[in-house]
Amino acid sequence: MEDMRYLTFALGKGRLANKTLETFEKIGITCEEMKDKNTRKLIFVNEEYKLRFFLAKGPDVPTYVEYGAADIGIVGKDTILEEARNIYEVLDLGFGKCRMCICGPAEAKELLQHHEQIRVATKYPRIAKDYFYNKKHQTVEIIKLNGSIELAPIVGLSEVICDIVETGSTLRENGLVVLEEVCPLSARMVVNQVSMKMENERITKLITDLKQVLREN
Ligand SMILES: Nc1ncnc2c1ncn2[C@@H]1O[C@H](COP(=O)(O)OP(=O)(O)OP(=O)(O)O)[C@@H](O)[C@H]1O
Numbered sequence: 024m025e026d027m028r029y030l031t032f033a034l035g036k037g038r039l040a041n042k043t044l045e046t047f048e049k050i051g052i053t054c055e056e057m058k059d060k061n062t063r064k065l066i067f068v069n070e071e072y073k074l075r076f077f078l079a080k081g082p083d084v085p086t087y088v089e090y091g092a093a094d095i096g097i098v099g100k101d102t103i104l105e106e107a108r109n110i111y112e113v114l115d116l117g118f119g120k121c122r123m124c125i126c127g128p129a130e131a132k133e134l135l136q137h138h139e140q141i142r143v144a145t146k147y148p149r150i151a152k153d154y155f156y157n158k159k160h161q162t163v164e165i166i167k168l169n170g171s172i173e174l175a176p177i178v179g180l181s182e183v184i185c186d187i188v189e190t191g192s193t194l195r196e197n198g199l200v201v202l203e204e205v206c207p208l209s210a211r212m213v214v215n216q217v218s219m220k221m222e223n224e225r226i227t228k229l230i231t232d233l234k235q236v237l238r239e240n
């Protein structure tokens with residue numbers, strides 16, 4: 024126990040953070056400090072189990088994990104696909120469920136069917152490219168945006184969007200519909216490739232414990 028090194032976790036800020044902490048709590052890993060909404064502190068330590076946690080922007084989580092600055096990351100499948108880092112995806116945590124979809128006004132369905140050269144606005148250019156070029160063999164123009172993607176077809180920036188749909192209320196309130204589904208999404212645990220070998224016992228135990236509580240849910 025004495026010379027055990029710290030295992031470091033990179034957690035995505037935002038929507039997935041609370042659920043992630045809740046899930047860790049269920050296997051006895053707590054980090055009270057981290058729940059304090061007023062803190063500007065970035066890194067938190069659990070001395071008992073020799074664990075460190077930090078919150079990062081979602082898309083940066085796979086980067087920290089690939090370089091080994093974090094051994095383990097918790098992040099959405101969308102981010103894993105978009106960042107395409109050399110990391111192991113080891114577990115589907117079953118929360119943060121949503122879908123990556125091609126959406127637009129109902130009339131855009133025909134443009135998709137006829138393989139017209141349409142414009143696709145998205146925060147996920149790699150996922151959109153892979154879907155249209157490799158799966159559908161359709162040439163499109165991808166336009167990268169950073170948020171409020173649903174605006175694009177409304178103001179005439181693009182014909183369709185490639186974006187996350189959860190409840191569908193953002194689409195509904197903006198007169199858009201799901202035209203095609205790209206893939207289902209949820210939160211995943213990712214592991215650095217060297218850590219998986221060097222800390223195999225601790226990481227395997229963590230995965231087994233998490234699987235157990237996920238089954239009980
Ligand atoms: N309705 C949803 N909208 C967006 N992401 C969702 C939704 N439901 C679940 N998720 C998952 O939550 C993850 C984090 O989403 P969140 O919006 O908090 O971060 P983000 O996209 O990096 O946000 P921001 O750009 O506002 O910082 C997404 O990558 C996705 O896997």
Ligand SMILES: O=P(O)(O)OC[C@H]1O[C@H](OP(=O)(O)OP(=O)(O)O)[C@H](O)[C@@H]1O
Pocket residue numbers: 169170171172173186187188189190191192193194
């Ligand atoms: O189907 P719904 O439940 O409506 O959720 C989907 C919406 O939520 C996300 O946006 P977010 O709130 O992250 O804002 P952003 O567009 O600025 O990224 C996503 O990009 C959709 O717009």
